[in-house]
Amino acid sequence: MPRRTAPGRPGGADGKDATWQAQKSAATRNQIIEAAIDCLVKVGYARTTTTRIASTAGLSRGAMLHHFPTKLDIVKAAVEALHAKRLKAFRKSIVAAPPAGRGRVHQAVQAYWQHVRHRLFVAFFELSVAARTDPELDAVLRPAQAAFDEAWIQTAREAFPEWQGDPEAFDLALHLSRYLLEGMSVSFLTHEDPERGERVLEYLEDLLRNLRPTGNGQRRLRSN
Amino acid sequence: MPRRTAPGRPGGADGKDATWQAQKSAATRNQIIEAAIDCLVKVGYARTTTTRIASTAGLSRGAMLHHFPTKLDIVKAAVEALHAKRLKAFRKSIVAAPPAGRGRVHQAVQAYWQHVRHRLFVAFFELSVAARTDPELDAVLRPAQAAFDEAWIQTAREAFPEWQGDPEAFDLALHLSRYLLEGMSVSFLTHEDPERGERVLEYLEDLLRNLRPTGNGQRRLRSN
């Protein structure tokens, strides 16, 4: 019977305090994961090499490879950590919304806008783009993304019960906001100066206020 | 006095028919550029190597390097060709819009939607993402992108004179459409199945119809 906690398990997972060594191992793994996310943001996926990750984490490549035998193992762990952090941050910002009034939509839009401006989104975005042409990475990212999307939508449903009377409007509002804000964020990331988003953000808030169900299940905005 | 047209100049640029050799040279360069764009779409920027471009173009790497001494030279030529093609395609699709009525907004939205779904947009997108973390590439792409944006906006202004009574509304409509459709396209490129865009496209058309000036310079949609 092994006498020590296996590497990778967080300390205390078996109900007993982990040895210092096991805790140190878990801390090193976390350090590597943080370094990987850092590299994704700073130099993009293509230049996120095992050499650069190890250097950023402050240990040798050999040491790093002891914890994660292949680069894909690091990427898997980074994807998992990334999505957990993003979901946690999103939940936290959503609960800060006022219970009613104009400020509620404003806060929700600002929350998602900050979400897509965050370095964690940049890291995720780099992985997404690389996965388009990398089947191995796609096989890792796709299920994780599906799980994230499911949890994200569930979080939004719970946070905005007043919309559930009109699921169709809610679905439209959710996707409209997501595409628009992610599109704007990507534009600012790649080639635009982030100075012209405010008008669009205000307009989106107006749209969501008009889309919001009024109690009779009917949206106010009508086509010409 | 040189007796032959310099490589790189299109045949007939000096007012005389180019030699067959010069035409062949121009055709080879075009072949290389097409191959580079193909590689960007198929394998992404990071894997678009000189080896792969030459192979796709159907000639040796040495031959290719005779025409473009460095990889950045190929990229520069590809960026130029890409933007010229995208602008041409955009202009062509815009003039197909009906002169008035509901169909006008529909056609304009469909035109831009097809534009951002096209392989040329994918190639441009790959370059954009790579340029975020590559100063050398950014130095090439940024001015080209600025010129493209300028020409694109000018094309839109000329194609939609009825909006010019309300430049603010036009600017909002333009950016709203762009961010939304590019965000949706990027989502479909990277991780989503392209099956849920229709509701959003219809909604965008409604928004644009509501934003369109009615002659008294006032938008119909109002905030709560």
Place this chain on the structure above:
DNA sequence: ACGGAAAAAGTCAAAGCTGTTTGAAACCGG
């Protein structure tokens, strides 16, 4: 203190990439 396990570091081979150089083939005007 000791032996075994784990963590850390160093080394190696293979593969691939880029830009440079050299050589061969094709083209063209005199």
Place this chain on the structure above:
DNA sequence: CCGGTTTCAAACAGCTTTGACTTTTTCCGT
């Protein structure tokens, strides 16, 4: 036909990356 130019192809050197393997150091229970 010939010499010069252009296009094409091959070879080379230098660099970087990855995963595997070996060695060293640290840690821990007996």
